[in-house]
Amino acid sequence: QLQLQESGPGLVKPSETLSLTCTVSGGSISSSSYYWGWIRQPPGKGLEWIGSIHYSGTTHYNPSLKSRVTISVDTSKNQFSLKLSSVTAADTAVYYCARQIISLATFDYWGQGTLVTVSS
Amino acid sequence: QSVLTQPPSVSGAPGQRVTISCTGSSSNIGAGYDVHWYQQLPGTAPKLLLYGNSNRPSGVPDRFSGSKSGTSASLAITGLQAEDEADYYCQSYDSSLSASYVFGTGTKVTVL
Numbered sequence: 001q002l003q004l005q006e007s008g009p010g011l012v013k014p015s016e017t018l019s020l021t022c023t024v025s026g027g028s029i030s031s032s033s034y035y036w037g038w039i040r041q042p043p044g045k046g047l048e049w050i051g052s053i054h055y056s057g058t059t060h061y062n063p064s065l066k067s068r069v070t071i072s073v074d075t076s077k078n079q080f081s082l083k084l085s086s087v088t089a090a091d092t093a094v095y096y097c098a099r100q101i102i103s104l105a106t107f108d109y110w111g112q113g114t115l116v117t118v119s120s
Numbered sequence: 121q122s123v124l125t126q127p128p129s130v131s132g133a134p135g136q137r138v139t140i141s142c143t144g145s146s147s148n149i150g151a152g153y154d155v156h157w158y159q160q161l162p163g164t165a166p167k168l169l170l171y172g173n174s175n176r177p178s179g180v181p182d183r184f185s186g187s188k189s190g191t192s193a194s195l196a197i198t199g200l201q202a203e204d205e206a207d208y209y210c211q212s213y214d215s216s217l218s219a220s221y222v223f224g225t226g227t228k229v230t231v232l
Contacts, residue, residue: 046224
């Protein structure tokens, strides 16, 4: 059974960089059939796609966040990571990592999510 | 601001049928991109409920069904059960200048 687990600091100061890692277990991140994505959900609000990466390194970012987002992959560790720079309180959210089936453009496996609060 | 609009809430008694609409435009649903649906139980991660407009992943009860027409899609829950009380989100792809994967605004289903 595929599992995804987010990890990283739960508190980030304004203007700093948010960094999260997603560890994939029960399957290989090095499959040509999938992207690996990040989605966030501010408290009490809806879902927002942040971006996705293929194991080859190809990335796709939400245009509204593109200038601040970097997603990378480490196939040796079966992990992929998110960096979001210059954060503000508006970036406070539960951050989810998920597997995205390329052919269907849908997210079929999700991590449990991790709350990141931006506050001084 | 999401480009896919859903009603904020729907409700129904146990056993009833409820439907949730997902309204898009010519750059997403109307352009032929598939719609997918997710169920988010309180305090948990979203779970894929339907993919490719109407297909159920293994383990999803056939009480859940979906359809798509024009620039809209809908999710129907028949034989509503208490365990169906959750938030539901549609998702598609938008090919406008801000091309990206997009989620709907979300609908809270309440079982009366």
